[in-house]
Amino acid sequence: MSVVRMRNVTKHYGRTAALSGITLDLAEHRIHGLLGRNGAGKTTIMQILTGQNFETSGEVEVFGQHPYENTDVLGKVCFIRESQKYPDIFAARHAFAAAELLYPNWDTDFAAELADEFALPLNRRIKKLSRGQLSAVGVIIGLAARAPLTFFDEPYLGLDAVARRLFYDRLLTDFAEHPRTIVLSTHLIDEVSDLIEDVVLIDRGKLLLDEDAETLRSRAVTVTGPVSAVEAFARHHRELHREQLGGLLRVTLEGPRPESDVDGLQVEPVSLQELVVRTTQQARERELVGTTNGKGER
Ligand SMILES: Nc1ncnc2c1ncn2[C@@H]1O[C@H](COP(=O)(O)OP(=O)(O)OP(=O)(O)O)[C@@H](O)[C@H]1O
Numbered sequence: 001m002s003v004v005r006m007r008n009v010t011k012h013y014g015r016t017a018a019l020s021g022i023t024l025d026l027a028e029h030r031i032h033g034l035l036g037r038n039g040a041g042k043t044t045i046m047q048i049l050t051g052q053n054f055e056t057s058g059e060v061e062v063f064g065q066h067p068y069e070n071t072d073v074l075g076k077v078c079f080i081r082e083s084q085k086y087p088d089i090f091a092a093r094h095a096f097a098a099a100e101l102l103y104p105n106w107d108t109d110f111a112a113e114l115a116d117e118f119a120l121p122l123n124r125r126i127k128k129l130s131r132g133q134l135s136a137v138g139v140i141i142g143l144a145a146r147a148p149l150t151f152f153d154e155p156y157l158g159l160d161a162v163a164r165r166l167f168y169d170r171l172l173t174d175f176a177e178h179p180r181t182i183v184l185s186t187h188l189i190d191e192v193s194d195l196i197e198d199v200v201l202i203d204r205g206k207l208l209l210d211e212d213a214e215t216l217r218s219r220a221v222t223v224t225g226p227v228s229a230v231e232a233f234a235r236h237h238r239e240l241h242r243e244q245l246g247g248l249l250r251v252t253l254e255g256p257r258p259e260s261d262v263d264g265l266q267v268e269p270v271s272l273q274e275l276v277v278r279t280t281q282q283a284r285e286r287e288l289v290g291t292t293n294g295k296g297e298r
Pocket of ligand 1: 037040
């Protein structure tokens, strides 16, 4: 079942097309990675889906209804972002008390446990917290709210590597016990690649990929080894990328991983990060070719 349904959605800010014809379904009880370069349109999508913004055209449904000013829908949705503002007098414990009123599935004990793990001072005013502690407040609310649809828009930028790992671990274990739909927007693709089950890749407001992560990873391999051996192997495949370091060549090739080992070559599944980078580059190159052919002019 789809929790989110977008059909041909556009969003214009004056002359800027933030979204162009996005058609997308987000399946229930999955962890979706919403990926893309700066300014791709990720936050705009999340704002529209959480009723904080509205599309210029197209159809948007969240739990079967339009989310804008829709309390039915918004009661099931939690949106955590780094730039979250809290009232000046709030300490973390006040933010948690407010979250308890807002989210029917709020788990007070879980929030307290997480606050302990993130070493968050519950009584200090939020405006006096460090950047990482501020991020921890958002992450804890996003997890303990257990909203049926939770968006994390890079809320953990201030967290150090250990705290981010803690967030990923808690997210995975809690998701296993309390399945829900998670949308995680991040630039730290390598860090979350084990977490993400579905990949949505956006570039310049257009959808480039919407696929499950397993299928995506089986689409390409990286092959490393002596130049001549890699060249011989690569001859039979479409090449996406190559890097040479002295006598060693590393290529990314389209196609599934070979059934058996290839003598003298290291063949590995492609990383999600690499796939995302290559797919975005290829889309831009295609756009450039289209433009120089006179097709891409606006
Ligand atoms: N309020 C606004 N007014 C004008 N343009 C805007 C507004 N909000 C976003 N944009 C533009 O829309 C495009 C998409 O922005 P958006 O914030 O959705 O990108 P993003 O993928 O979240 O980027 P990042 O990864 O840098 O956070 C950008 O070109 C941005 O400059």
